Amino acid sequence: MQTKPFRIGTRGSPLALAQAYETRSRLMAAHGLPEDMFEIVVLSTKGDRITDRSLALIGGKGLFTEEIEAQLSSGELDFAVHSSKDMPTKLPEGLHLSAFLPREDVRDAFIGRSVARLLDLPQGATVGSASLRRQALIRRLRPDLNVIVFRGQVDTRLGKLAEGQADATLLAYAGLKRLGKLDVPTEILDPVSFPPAPAQGAICIESRVGDKGTQDLLAAIDDRVTRAAVTCERGFLATLDGSCRTPIAGYATVEGEHLQFHGMILTPDGSLYHEIEASGPAGEAGRLGEAAGQAIREKAGAGFFESWG
Numbered sequence: 001m002q003t004k005p006f007r008i009g010t011r012g013s014p015l016a017l018a019q020a021y022e023t024r025s026r027l028m029a030a031h032g033l034p035e036d037m038f039e040i041v042v043l044s045t046k047g048d049r050i051t052d053r054s055l056a057l058i059g060g061k062g063l064f065t066e067e068i069e070a071q072l073s074s075g076e077l078d079f080a081v082h083s084s085k086d087m088p089t090k091l092p093e094g095l096h097l098s099a100f101l102p103r104e105d106v107r108d109a110f111i112g113r114s115v116a117r118l119l120d121l122p123q124g125a126t127v128g129s130a131s132l133r134r135q136a137l138i139r140r141l142r143p144d145l146n147v148i149v150f151r152g153q154v155d156t157r158l159g160k161l162a163e164g165q166a167d168a169t170l171l172a173y174a175g176l177k178r179l180g181k182l183d184v185p186t187e188i189l190d191p192v193s194f195p196p197a198p199a200q201g202a203i204c205i206e207s208r209v210g211d212k213g214t215q216d217l218l219a220a221i222d223d224r225v226t227r228a229a230v231t232c233e234r235g236f237l238a239t240l241d242g243s244c245r246t247p248i249a250g251y252a253t254v255e256g257e258h259l260q261f262h263g264m265i266l267t268p269d270g271s272l273y274h275e276i277e278a279s280g281p282a283g284e285a286g287r288l289g290e291a292a293g294q295a296i297r298e299k300a301g302a303g304f305f306e307s308w309g
Contacts, residue, residue, distance in 0.1 A: 009080035084199035104174035109185035139270030174201035195249035198233035235289025
């Protein structure tokens with residue numbers, strides 16, 4: 001029986017902390033443990049410190065995890081809490097995603113200053129977004145819009161919008177819900193025409209392979225449905241070499257033992273895109289995602305991917 005507190009690694013943004021607190025609360029409830037059995041350790045990552053450039057220009061998703069994973073590998077942390085969509089598809093040796101919390105809403109939220117809907121923006125209006133996927137999807141629907149890079153924490157982006165740096169922005173609805181900002185979105189976008197990022201809305205927990213004590217602790221809060229859906233989406237992403245440098249969308253749903261997947265790849269300007277559907281047993285989620293990735297790669301052809309750089 002562990003007597004010292006479990007050390008939980010997290011970034012320091014309000015959203016990251018909300019996710020760490022939710023994980024702690026679920027573990028306390030599942031095991032009847034007091035709050036002082038968990039110590040939340042806040043770490044600053046390169047992705048948090050550099051906010052004036054697109055992630056595509058400074059290294060991609062690993063920028064939000066590198067410092068945390070170093071302490072996890074060294075044993076300074078017992079486990080770490082992340083937004084699943086921030087996780088690279090290839091993890092450092094000796095680490096794995098050992099649990100997933102029940103998934104929140106996967107959809108993107110549109111926040112307009114003067115209009116409520118994306119399609120109602122006037123011609124040439126400016127939309128701020130840090131995500132290449134969102135940028136490409138916006139341009140697919142509204143090629144007349146001016147899309148600019150908007151980075152920073154949720155409140156930072158909303159502040160930029162309020163200052164008039166853009167006419168609208170988009171954020172993950174799940175994050176706004178976790179922060180209690182349900183009054184912020186002016187439109188919730190349809191996940192069919194505006195599909196989410198792979199693993200959007202899902203909190204994951206990363207720990208060391210072979211750490212049985214931590215694995216037993218986390219097993220009590222691992223959500224099977226979320227695990228299957230995210231495993232499929234990450235399989236799709238990995239096959240396409242997905243990173244913050246590539247506009248890729250993917251969303252899996254699980255009902256009983258059946259999984260349904262919808263994936264999309266786009267050119268950065270949104271002018272070309274390909275979609276794919278896949279379905280099969282939830283127990284084969286990873287294989288289904290990988291097969292969908294390979295099929296859409298063959299469908300698009302090698303020339304399509306040259307636009308990704």
